[in-house]
Amino acid sequence: MNISRREFFTMAGASATGAVLLSPLQAFYAKPAIAAGPYGNLVTDPNGVLDLPFGFTYRELSKRGQTMNDGYKVPGGHDGMGAFPGSDGSTILIRNHELTPSSSNGLGAPNNKKYNSKGRGGCTKLVVSSSRTLLDHRGVLAGTIRNCAGGPTPSGSWLSCEETFETNNSKKHGYVFEVPSSATTFVTPVPLTAMGRFNHEAAAVDPNTGYIYMTEDRGNGLFYRFVPNQSSNLSAGGTLYALKITGLSGINTATSFPKNTPKAVEWVQIINPDPSTDTVRTEGYNNGAARFSGGEGIFYGSGYVYFTCKSGGSSGDGQVWRYSPANNTVELYLEPNNSGVLDNPDNLVVFPNRDIFLCEDGDGTDYILGITPSGSLYKFAKNALNTSEFAGVCFSPDGQTMFVNMQTPGITFAIWGPW
Template sequence: MSFSRRQFFTLAGAGTASVVLAAPLRALYSRESGGKSVFGQGYGALQADPQGLLDLPQGFRYKAFSKTGEIMKDGNPVPGNHDGMAAFAGPRKTTILVRNHELSPGSRTTVVAPENKKYDALGRGGTTTLIVGANRELIKDYASLAGTYRNCAGGSTPWGSWISCEESTATPDTNTPGNANNVSKMHGYNFEVPARATGLVDPIPLVGMGRFNHEAIAVDPKTGIVYQTEDRGDGLFYRFIPKQPGFLQAGGVLEALKIKGKPQAITKTGFTVGQTMAVEWVKIAEVNPVLDTVRVEGFAKGAAQFSRGEGIAYGKGEFYFACTDGGAASKGQVWRYIPGKNSNDGGSLELFVEPNDGTVLESPDNAIVSAFGDVFLCEDGDGTNYVVGVNLQGELYQFARNALNDSEFCGVCFSPDGRTMFLNIQSPGITFAIWGPWRR
């Protein structure tokens, strides 16, 4: 069991932006370090599902829909490999879900689209959009982004869109004979999908945000600055300062975080939890290199390396991002970044938690903070996977179990009214709406 083998946080819903994330996690580690039990009752024992899909506590119910292979309202089959997802308020009390599909050119399923709506004719990834009624019935579903590569995570924006991130830097120059994953265009970009798009959007790569192994983004609602993680062992932590906040296509400035007094810091080990460090930012001159060298340029200029940066979330002026295999025991780290008060202040960085303990939780991936404060974590480990809750007292509890297979949970988010949790099983690809006696 590993406390964080993949991403710890993902900004997967609009509710995250208004909640301080630190409280339940700080309480969790306070309990752990104090020798207290980190396990609590939660909502009670999980009940076996007669349908063999999703075990939940007594009093909770679900509806399953938008399964891989089912025919969507646009006449095409639902693509596979459901992944990151966000929920937005729709008209007439509906909820709009924008959902990633982590598909490569060699995948068995694809986001179907006409050639003029695909970024890359050989790409199979992208997003689908789902309209869910107040009764939790699927009203409409359709493709909204196509022709991209391994759309794993991303993040929602304050202006009502989903930023879908490509977790690949494949190029036509890297093609090899007989390789099913060959491409016809450069990859490694972010793409924006407005929540209220009624069909396929024009797949415009947000080149100014950089070409690298993108994982997740989070937006500072005060400034419009976008913070980005990079899923590489020698990845960096970036910020994109847009020329026009809220309109990312206009371009901007890409920078990488540097710790003052510690140029080229390797943050995987050697840092003390709770120590505050001043930071500055170095400008990336070549944001769209043919080779995967954005991080190389940043590091040469003194930027700090973070070991496999993945999920990131914003809460009341603070950003939290995870490093999957950081720490002395490679069990993961969570860092906290606080932006500066003005343009001359680069802000501060703190190692928030580094558990180095593999007995608490297995491989949490996507996460969301509920309206009542509990954090819900999706497991992506070997064997049985759970959705695990962390309450404000720092107690862990099992909320849901994948009763179908050993595939990961992902895409967890809440409807804008907080009454419905939406959740994916990645393979075979199923989306759930879950409701019941949530805490108030």
């Protein structure tokens, strides 16, 4: 998502380095800065691009305007991204491009491979060697609009989410599209209409059940669960639900919600998941679903579905939530109400059995933040180039390389070091 917090509030109605305990004490949250994390303080990059802890290195892999292997240019608007195992120890990245029909740096593709001939967004595929060099990059999904974030599936595909509800060129948008990581050319775009038509942000799959959880980037958005008829064939349809907190029908979770207190939930069915007008969240709310303020990144890890709300909290600086599938509970995990600690969290990833890493999309300098299993928050990387957001953070299958995007000017980085 690439709008500022002030713009978000209109539509919806200077940070410091690295750890703050995830404590309920507001006084502790009010500290203007947070201490160095487990990797130490950030070191100033002499090239003025990425500040990282000592011992960490980065490389630019793919940048807007470069010519890809299929002859098209790398489009802009780098956003959500997923990592998959490739051959010979390589990593496959499927990268979203959050672009509108008016974008000047859209994704080129044959018209017969576009969902909408006027759509400029979509996905590109990168293949990165074990030595972190780019082997190949090309387009794989085209003709869509505002492909913001998404999520990987256990079958090795990427769910690319449109953050829009518009109808353009007689084509309805606001859907999820599936892209196999094995694709070697543009796939035929198929909207997964049963997964809902709304301002999708991101998706996460519970590998134990095949249920897909989704966020909605609206100030009064909902938190969704899709139960597929066939986990390995999402085109076969399924049932869409929205989360309702038991005993708190229709609650707005943006402010005054208790932290670190799991709440039992229920799931209300969305009867009309593919409406002609933007009513999915209204239908859910009218049946008691909880509202979440600016749902953003989501990821399954360590037994939880973690997700962020960019404009939640009394200060509007953001929240981190987690849903427990095993216990069917939801919990407000983190709400600092201090932009010096957390400034509009966006995409996130759970590093297996270790830290959560999330991307900031704030009004000033943005960071990649880490949250340790013991509950401390720290700065891992700083955008030293400009004030653009980080997006698409993910890890290679061996856990040795972090991949992340800088949305503007549109750069994909590999980062490695002493994890």
